[in-house]
């Protein structure tokens with residue numbers, strides 16, 4: 447009996463020890479690095495270079511620097527050569543590999559500035575009337591010279607997917623997809639009424655966590671750019687042209703690393719020093735972001751989705767939820 451008790455006690459002790467020595471969960475395990483454009487899609491054009499090549503250069507250097515700074519984090523690339531994976535392919539790859547952060551590298555462009563300059567009047571002669579009544583008429587017509595100059599816009603911008611107020615609910619549902627799609631959903635969440643105000647409020651809360659992580663990283667990226675003397679145009683939100691951010695079910699940012707249409711920045715963006723500096727800024731920001739996650743005890747998996755199958759099932763499910771919601775509102 448004593449032997450048995452001792453054995454049990456020691457088993458318990460060993461278990462406790464093992465448990466306490468267990469590594470604390472990593473805040474970030476997989477980062478997806480996305481070089482924008484590629485192949486047939488050259489992106490924006492500068493005086494001598496294409497956006498797609500700068501994106502690949504910066505993304506590659508970012509990968510090298512992150513591997514040194516955060517050796518425990520798995521890095522995956524949407525492309526490593528001059529190919530063009532479709533946006534949905536990139537998003538699917540990120541989701542299937544359980545990415546926990548998506549960083550898309552791009553280059554900005556601004557249209558040339560149009561000018562209209564008055565160059566003087568021109569005398570235009572015309573005749574009116576016929577026969578004896580024919581008269582000579584002269585008039586002055588102002589002349590203009592039209593020309594364009596390169597847009598002086600320069601600096602960096604980091605975008606996150608922006609949700610308009612009235613779209614909050616939809617975004618919340620989309621981002622809650624993983625929870626709702628779990629196979630043992632019923633078992634885990636019982637018969638929660640997904641149409642209830644409480645549930646929707648909870649969904650919004652989750653969305654905000656997701657949004658908060660993206661916004662935090664975006665802010666940190668811009669902070670680093672400002673530190674090295676770049677013109678930081680700030681952390682911004684938009685929906686046009688950044689579909690890929692919306693499709694990745696993880697915190698995600700899109701970094702516009704500079705203006706290819708500004709000659710000085712085009713030189714910088716194509717230089718080794720420039721690309722290393724940009725990669726270094728983003729690397730520092732990711733490091734600070736990981737520190738922030740740790741400090742706030744946000745686990746890597748929080749709110750993340752896995753797999754397309756689940757997403758599909760989720761979409762169907764969410765459609766049903768929305769339809770029910772609409773019927774409920776109409777009935778009021």
Ligand SMILES: [Zn+2]
Nearest residue numbers: 482489552553
């Ligand atoms: Zn782009």
